[in-house]
Amino acid sequence: MRTSTSPRSTPSLASRTRLAWRLAAVGGVAALALTGCSKGSDQTSAAATATGQGSCPDVVATAQTAVKAATATDAPWDGPTTGATAQSGKTIAYVAQTMTNPGVAGVAKGIQEAAAKIGWDVRILDGQGDQAGIQNAFGQALALNPAGIVVGGFDPKSTQAQMDQAKAANIPVIGWHAVGTPGPSTDPALFTNVTTKVEDVAKISAQYIIAQSNGTAGVVVFTDDSIPFAAGKAQMIEQELGTCSSVKVLNKSNIPIPDAGTRTPQEFSSLASRLGDSWTYSVAINDLYFDNAATPLRAAGKQGNGAPYNVGAGDGSEAAFQRIASGQYQAATVPEPLNQEGWQIVDEFNRAFAGQQASGYVPAIHITDKDNVGTTTTWDPAGYREAYAKIWGK
Known part of the structure; x- marks a missing residue:
């Protein structure tokens, strides 16, 4: 099996924020303000801080039930057991989109592993986080005349010309986090899109905060509004947090994923100085926003196993698991089963090559926190390797 990565140097992110998603995000914040502040959220939050209880016991109870189910680690394989034998x-x-994104890189690893099992070759082409780089990488992919192309973590409409070329060449395209919903897509034209349901990820990450804080959290949301999928996820997180009037969203920090490594230290330092002890939880659309949180939070006098409790709403990086296990500035993550999704992508291509329909499978939602992390460094459910190998006759 061959693999390669593009040697391009990383440029800055162009066209960082899409106006429509900015307006949507602003609308979400405005709606949150109405659902929270119109009920006297300032007064109820002050009372909650004093008593340790929020003003939404029913919402907290529902959240606790959902979190209990999502933290289970012994669920059996619920994916496909029939399909196409291996196409050679x-x-x-x-x-x-960028291999610096742990989710994008994790899926690539799963594809490589599954391709080795089924007997295929894989080429990895790194867009390195900016529009020109992604278009260049897609052009390189087309030049290879592959059997299939994966759109890894970016909006296919941003490379519409290349998508049209793939369609004209009868090359099936499969997305990973390419559009907001799992399954086949006609616009953009995807054989299928492999992802958990973004609304489920957003909801459970907010429910975790509501449950753990008993409805008393003061929250900072980290997102990348230049990616529609990420912007929409952040908006849904805020809306779910708004179901509890004593939970307050204190700040929304919009930092492009490729810039997170350089910008988050100053952002954490500034937030700690400005928000003080009112900042008790963070939630980010990707774990990498917490990769450089330790130094500024430690400098601000914050303990690694204390507030602000950082929660990743995807993708479940190795570094995030290590921080959770060691109690160092991350409390939980809602991890994608990245390796499993790589195997699913290979299986979906195999179905496409055999003239079959997409499987329709959507991975289940999971939470990893200090109580179930153990010694693992990824969320890797049991059973999928054996199931897919059996389907392929391997």
């Missing part, structure tokens, strides 16, 4: 001699091109 295929090459897959994986166009990555």
Whole structure:
């Protein structure tokens, strides 16, 4: 199996914020303000801080039930058990938004592992986080004339010309986090999109905060509004937090994913100085926002196992698991089963090559926190490798 990565140097992110999603996000914040502040959220939050109880016991109870189910680690394989036998001699091109994104990189690893099992070749082409780089990587993918192309973590409509070329060449395209919903898509044209349901990820991450804080949290939301999928996820998180009037969203920090490593330290330092002890929880659309949180939070006098409790609403990086296990500035993550999703992508291509329909499978939601992390560094459910190998006759 061959693999490669593009040698391009990382440029700055162009066209960082899409206006429509900015307006949507503003609308979400406005709606949150109405649902919270119109009920006297300032007064109820002050009372909650004093008593340790919020003003939404029914919402807290519902959240606690959902979190209990999502933290289970012994669920049996619930994915496909039938499909197409292995189609031989295929090459897959994986166009990555940026391989610095742990989710994008984790899925690439799963694709490579599954391709080795089924007997295919894989080429990894790194867009390195900016529009020109992604278009260049997609162009390289087309030049390979592969059997299939993966859109890894970016909006296919941003590369519409290349998508049209793939369609004209009868090359099936499969997305990972390419559009907001799992399954086949006609616009953009995707054989299928492999992802958990973003609304489920957003909801459970907010419910975790509501449950753990008993409805008393003061929250900072970290997002990347230049990616519609991420912007929509952040908006849904805020809306779910708003179901409890004593939970307050204190700040929304919009930092492009490729810039997170350089910008988050100053952002954490500034937030700690400005918000003080009112900041008790953070939630980010990707765990990498917490990769550089330790130094500024430690400098601000914050303990690694104390507030603000950082919660990742995807994707479940190795570094995030290590922080959770060691109690160092991350409390939980809602991890994608990244390796499993890589295997699913290979299986979906195999179905496409065999003339079958997409499987329709959607991975289940899971939470990893200090109580169930153990010694693992990824969320890797049991059973999928054996199931797919059996389907392929391997």
